Amino acid sequence: MLAVVLVPFVALGCARLFGESRRDGDEDAAADKADDAPPFNLPLRTSGGNQVWSDVLVYRGWRIQKNVVLEHYRLLDPGDVRRAWGTREQCAKRFEEVKKDQKLEPPKGKCVVVVHGLWRSRDAMTPVAEFLEKEGGYHVVNVTYASTREHIGDHARNLASVVDELDSVDEINFVACSLGNLVVRRYLFEQQKKSKDGKFDPRFKRMVMLAPPNQGAQIARRFSGDAVVRAAWGVPGDEIAEWEKLAVKLATPPFEFGILAGGKGTEKVRNPLVGGDDDYLLAVEETKLVGARDFAVLPVTHASIKRDPTALEYTLRFLREGHFRADAKREPIER
Structure with missing residues (x-):
């Protein structure tokens, strides 16, 4: 169980490490990073965000949240199951796919x-x-x-x-x-x-x-x-x-x-x-x-x-x- 919990954080550390090296040699690294697919995700049920997570998007029960300690983001479904994590751009890209697949209509009224x-x-x-x-x-x-x-x-x-x-x-x-x-x-x-x-x-x-x-x-x-x-x-x-x-x-x-x-x-x-x-x-x-x-x-x-x-x-x-x-x-x- 511990290994399952630690996977995302180890992956995040590796992403940051190699991300720093790439930025040293490539001015367009930030743009490239936004186009990357989100890191491997285990669809874990979460508490929905307590004292380390802040919403930056709420849409039909879906949320993109920022971790204010580690400064990465995650995408939660209406049941608070994590469906993606990484940069905000990566989570937003995944959510656009969700909106299209599930035909989520924008809120009105x-x-x-x-x-x-x-x-x-x-x-x-x-x-x-x-x-x-x-x-x-x-x-x-x-x-x-x-x-x-x-x-x-x-x-x-x-x-x-x-x-x-x-x-x-x-x-x-x-x-x-x-x-x-x-x-x-x-x-x-x-x-x-x-x-x-x-x-x-x-x-x-x-x-x-x-x-x-x-x-x-x-x-x-x-x-x-x-x-x-x-x-x-x-x-x-x-x-x-x-x-x-x-x-x-x-x-x-x-x-x-x-x-x-x-x-x-x-x-x-x-x-x-x-x-x-x-x-x-x-x-x-x-x-x-x-x-x-x-x-x-x-x-x-x-x-x-x-x-x-x-x-x-x-x-x-x-x-x-x-x-x-x-x-x-x-x-x-x-x-």
């Missing part, structure tokens, strides 16, 4: 891009994704990224790669939880920088933020000097702890967005390490962002908000109608 939080994978957002697909009829792209391993800016670039592949849909919405909201906001910041006229994709319609650290996190600042905690939360935790540096690189969505926070709706504290009403990890006040079209506090925790029935219903209603309860009962966050 309304799409929701779903982004999980710190320490999680796309499995954590499955309740959200399934609810929006079944009850809302949306095409859902549930994204996985190596949340603790890279900077928020790196996650934003991978998200950009995923969104760039959605050129066939008519409408794009976002639903993110916790850190995922900062990834989306950083993505929007980078898109704004790239735009000549400062405008965004006109297909962007709405966003629902679940337990977002829109004002940073007291708990991150409190433990910024603790080596054990810092090792657990990874690079993004350090970035959130230095909020002033990060905040200037986060855009406020230029389209309608709503915020759902967890709390008791009172001043009674759940977590003494977090001041004020909180969800055990974030204070309600830390979730707020000026410009929100609607805001609501639900009696849930930071971990449970993404599977809470009311949160799911509110999320769908906001995506459809632009409010959580009713338009007359909206609680916008204004200056």
Whole structure:
């Protein structure tokens, strides 16, 4: 069994070794490499990507993922079985063959891009994704990224790669939880920088933020000097702890967005390490962002908000109608 697991990594090392030699003597090696067939592949079942894999393409359940440690790519089928690995170009070439063989049609209509939080994978957002697909009829792209391993800016670039592949849909919405909201906001910041006229994709319609650290996190600042905690939360935790540096690189969505926070709706504290009403990890006040079209506090925790029935219903209603309860009962966050 060990030999089976090690085959791809040994092959990758050999490919890199000989690839370096070839580049020394051939200026066109990079182009040649892109044309190579993918390395020998064993169709192994995977976990779908946890803390070392980030999606760069999601298409009808198929995924091309980047290993952020070894910097190679793999192609997964909808059952998370690896069907190819190597460079991104090699995986993309193999996937083009798959699309042709299986007659995979490009997604159409309304799409929701779903982004999980710190320490999680796309499995954590499955309740959200399934609810929006079944009850809302949306095409859902549930994204996985190596949340603790890279900077928020790196996650934003991978998200950009995923969104760039959605050129066939008519409408794009976002639903993110916790850190995922900062990834989306950083993505929007980078898109704004790239735009000549400062405008965004006109297909962007709405966003629902679940337990977002829109004002940073007291708990991150409190433990910024603790080596054990810092090792657990990874690079993004350090970035959130230095909020002033990060905040200037986060855009406020230029389209309608709503915020759902967890709390008791009172001043009674759940977590003494977090001041004020909180969800055990974030204070309600830390979730707020000026410009929100609607805001609501639900009696849930930071971990449970993404599977809470009311949160799911509110999320769908906001995506459809632009409010959580009713338009007359909206609680916008204004200056």
